[in-house]
Amino acid sequence: MQGLNHITIAVSDIDCSLAFYNEILGMKGHVRWNSGAYLSLGGVWFCLSRDDVSPGMDYSHD
Numbered sequence: 001m002q003g004l005n006h007i008t009i010a011v012s013d014i015d016c017s018l019a020f021y022n023e024i025l026g027m028k029g030h031v032r033w034n035s036g037a038y039l040s041l042g043g044v045w046f047c048l049s050r051d052d053v054s055p056g057m058d059y060s061h062d
Contacts, residue, residue, distance in 0.1 A: 010051035017048050
């Protein structure tokens with residue numbers, strides 16, 4: 001593997017998750033919409049996607 005395009009993380013609360021990823025982990029926010037947001041850290045992009053969080057059954061992927 002030579003790199004990653006993005007990582008998508010299913011979250012139940014966009015506002016709470018954005019606060020955590022921005023303020024605690026120091027990710028940079030780029031765009032937000034009703035059911036998600038794009039952030040980055042270094043050269044890796046992250047997508048927060050509102051979903052019913054259920055490991056193995058939600059939209060989380062890389």
